[in-house]
Amino acid sequence: MIELQGLIDEHGVVGAQFAVLVDGEITDVAAGVLNAGTRAPVTTESLFQIASITKVWTATLVQELVNEGRLDPEGPVRDVLPGFRPLITPRHLLTHTSGIDGDHFHDTGSGDDAVEKFVARLADAPQIAPPGETWSYCNSGFTVLGRIVEVLRGKPFNTVLKERLAAPLGLTVATTYAERTASHAVGHEDGRPVTDPGPESDLPAGSALAMSARDLLAFARMHLATPAFAVMREPQVLLPDFGNHASWGLGWELPGYSGGPVIGHHGANRGLASFLRIAPERGIAVALLTSGGGAREVFDDIIDNVFSELAGVRRPEPPTPPGTPGPVSERFLGTYRCADHEVVVTQADHGRVQVDLDDDVREFVALRDDALIALERPHTVLVLKGDLLHFGRAAART
Template sequence: MIDLDELVEEHGVVGAQLAVLTDGEIADFAAGVLNADTRAPVTTESLFQIASITKVWTATLVQELANEGRLDLDRPVCDVLPGFRPVITPRQLLTHTSGIDGDLFHDTGSGDDAVEKFVARLADARQIAPPGELWSYCNSGFTVLGRIVEVLRGKPFNIVLKERLAAPLGLTVATTYAEGEALHAAVGHVDGQPVTDPGPESDWPAGSALAMSARDLLAFARMHLATPAFAVMREPQVSLPDFGNRASWGLGWDLPDYSGGVVIGHHGANRGLASFLRIAPDRGIAVALLTNGGAAREAFDDVIENVFSALAGVRRPEPARPPAAPEAVDERFLGTYRCAGHEVVVTPADHGRVQVNLDDDVREFVALRSDALIAVDEPHTVLVLKSDLLHFGRAAARI
């Protein structure tokens, strides 16, 4: 088992929890501090925001409605939300294939009507791609799913989440920032300094505020593995663009292409916070790592290599790397691409390379394939061109 104190120190992580599920039992560990100013220590009972891992909780609430026959995943969303204009289905929202602009964040407060107000502002959301055509990670879509849950259950989303998931499992969760502060949730850190701007709570279902311990996150994962009605959520629904790892997506779950067995999971990031979950369903093995600052991705890589892969007997795919002698980049990549919250500018560089400015992060890329670019330096980010869309996890349209 990995030494969490050493892991935190090695990667400059401010505070962390690690939980491991084996043989139906959960072991958990804590290290570091919740807040660099107060120096309050992280314990195994501390709460961390799980950010976009919340989407799996939202997907579970949606799947419950489908299992009960109260929601058809393949009927238009407007059947449940009259006035919602994009002609898309709950399945497309669950699989990030709705085509609507993905990173629309509207602050509509934190009251019981926050999600309703948020979704009302999405009624005329722009379509980046036709529904069902392309996977493009979409935060906004999960807020729409949260509103579907509210309408069909007749209660605010955060209340439904507590009543139908947290309470039956005996889990302690915070669904608002105020609750998190009262329950001593970890504070995010940027460059080692506490972050005091958490962002809007109005996109609860997509991952703005839900906080819990790593142990409780794995209790939720264990419930998933023990509930046959949720197994359908782990079935591949759509292939991701070819970023070099042949991944696919289920109903809310990320399905990375590990060798040696099926693996599912999700990760999340709010400002100064990062969360990671990986599960090998056939082996009953799972790990959760929750952090509040520092080189969290590198710490997670260590957990995957030294804990999860060893226990589950699986191996994650090797990441794509730049070719030794790449072809010159085709001129059709050049241009400016935009989607909600993101801009990508591709311009010529020396020696057949291009310069890519992605949200003011400027790096050099070479050709990976005829339809893809890869960053020269680590991390070797891959960009895929599909028609006039440049894909980096989100699809941005050429302007």
């Protein structure tokens, strides 16, 4: 195992848990504090929000319905949700290829009808691309999947999640902020606790689900041991070429490691970050749950020095700016928008362009004819396909 305390101290992380699955056994450690105000220590029993890793739990509940013959993954969503107008399928939603402009964060409360109300507001959601045409990470799509689960199971989503996944595995999870106790980690920004974590009404996409790193790996272990879920980790769609050879399965990210297949997901909520990586053929998995500071740097260290060594895999080397970049095509210049994001690309000096992504202004150069790369770390890659600029989301030229 790693010396977690030293690692989080080095990168300014307030508190963390790390767990590893090897030969069916889970080992875990904890370090730091749950709250910089109370100084309560993190233990291996503490609960952290897993944010968007929740999407894999939602996808699992959907796959159960498919396996039971109760849901056609290729059928129109409106067959289950008659008021939902976009002509898309559950498979489109699971693979982030629905074309829905998908970062909507409506606060519809925390009652049993919160997901239903949320999805009602998406009935006429705009689409930035035809279904199945392009990949664009879509939070709202997984809330729609959560509503499908509710309708077909006849119960609120958080009840279904506990009854069908958490309880059979003996896991302790919290699905609402009201279930928080003193053993829950809070987010930290600039070293200070985040007192308002935001709405929890999009729970199926990742707003509120919390657990320990050990319990997250118990869920991963169940996935590896259940043949009916193997289809979820088969590649369904290639991502735009950001330089990491990534594809997407049914809920799972497939990040394109060498040495064998790897699946996973990561999540981020206000002041919290979570990471999960699994090498299915080796039965190796790691989970890192953090609050505040340089969580990505801690994760990078773990991936390079623990997961990769145990599983015999390597993640692809990230792209870097070319030594002598060519000119940037004028095709990139302009303003691109999608829900909750705006990107403005303007000409700069010396063959560079200036990219303003949600008020984060940086200089980029040409990586390829269809891609830009940031000069300074992190070397973010933007890919242009037609009039869509991809940066994880797809933003349409205005």
